[in-house]
Amino acid sequence: MSTAEYPPEPWRLAGQGYLSVWQVPVGELPRLPAGVQPMTLAGRAMVTTAWIDYQEQGQLAYHELLAAITVRSGLQPTATITEIWVDSEVSLAGGRQLWGIPKDLADFDFRHGRVFTATASTARDWIATAAFTVRSGPPFPMRGSFTIAQRVGDSIKYSQVGSRALPRAAGANWNINPDGPLGYLAGRRPLLNLHTRDFRLRFGG
Secondary structure, three states, X not given: OOOXXXXXXXXXXXXXXXXXXXXXXXXXXXXXXXXXXXXXXXXXXXXXXXXXXXXXXXXOOEEEEEEEEEEOOOOOOEEEEEEEEEOOHHHHHHHHHHHOOOEEEOEEEEEOOOEEEEEEEOOOOEEEEEEEEEOOOOOOOEXXXXXXXXXXXXEEEEEEEEEEEEEEEEEEEEEEOOOOOOHHHOXXXXXXXXXXXXXXXXXXX
16 A cells, blocks of 8 residues: 555545446446445446546646446435546545545546547556547536545445536547456446536545
8 A cells, every 4th residue: 555645634626527427237336345335226326437637726636537336325425436546646545544445556648628538557457548529518517515435444434525617518438448447337338428627626524
């Protein structure tokens, strides 16, 4: 585990996000933390993937790819992160030690423009690539909050996240390594794609 020093919670982060939402049969989901149950509809669970470019306006600047599954937990939207990669030792150490988020390291290539493209790979193999085309039309300001549930030791830790952004609908083409850790999404098409422009996050605390 990394011993890099990291900021105390809450973290205040900012940048650009590109999200996709998928439906996956429960039997094909990755393992969830003990004590956490997926929220399902007709035997399917909701999975959100996100490419995130955390930029200098926030406390930390790094790249990230994650997958999170919507889970049962009262009335507030709650998810558990099952796969996540970053290119920052500081983010890796803080994510694991503060919130039990299972971060690993990867290499990223992000290209911003009319079409956003992203790739993620490790020394072992490639993980995924994607291209997002943002739809025309004005963005709509949105604020929200949600909870991240992760196992820390013998219990589940619930961490609050507040966010604001200017989301816009997008089209997305994903290419996912079927033999990699996101292989359960390979060959599927997302239900929804968004560009969360100029987001601000307050994570934890």
